[in-house]
Amino acid sequence: MNIKTGNIEISQHSFIRVQERYPNFGKNKRAATEYIRSLLKTAEYIGIVPDNEGVDGHMFSYAKKIAIYLNMEGNLVTTLYDIERDNREHISFRDKVVDFYKKELRKIHRSEMAKRKKAEELSIKYEAEIAVLKYKKYKTRSENVRIECDNLIESLENELATINKDIKDTQSEKRHIAIAIATNNF
Known part of the structure; x- marks a missing residue:
């Protein structure tokens, strides 16, 4: 209005x-x-x-x-x-809201666990790829190959950082929902 x-x-x-x-x-x-x-x-x-x-x-x-x-x-x-x-006790659909919060908490928990597992797998894979690229960079004489290796290493590290940031954001949201449930503040 x-x-x-x-x-x-x-x-x-x-x-x-x-x-x-x-x-x-x-x-x-x-x-x-x-x-x-x-x-x-x-x-x-x-x-x-x-x-x-x-x-x-x-x-x-x-x-x-x-x-x-x-x-x-x-x-x-x-x-x-x-x-x-505090008029939360007077809300007729309060139980539905509590159930909704708990259901969302479970969904976010499952999502976080899946992201963690994927991050762990990718971390191991990317660390191996980075090691190979570092070795290739060490052995080569070509400046172009060194630059290419540096770029690939940087992109793999950035992708890992993005995945880890996503996990941290999910954990933060999960924490806020859990606090809301614990304090009955919604």
Whole structure:
């Protein structure tokens, strides 16, 4: 949703919430309005979500820490609050999310093991090829053959480095998913 922050006003309720929760920015209504406008410039649009009273509004999230609700017309901020509450237990499809994370963790684990096995096999193969190329480079008198050997050695080493980087990336993703499962943070 595209909003023009210059046209946005804040309700009395929002002004009171800014004074309570962010006193440095709630000295007067104009300062509070400017503060909320500045938040909305970089806030992420979440969607149409009912507030605690059941009234639909456009919900925005600033830095995944502050929820900002605008009315359906998108010109009035109705409320804002910190998103520090843990409402994960109230999500009806929570078990499906947990199962999905665990399933993805198993998939990534299998993928990592396959990549490791392939990397080990290629490492042994490439080390042998590199040894042959080094020997060939040592024995030859031709400068062109030496350059060709150096290029081939470099390409084999680069391919091994790429494979190892891919394994490290997979391990990092696996670690993040495992931490999310362990901390119940999703």
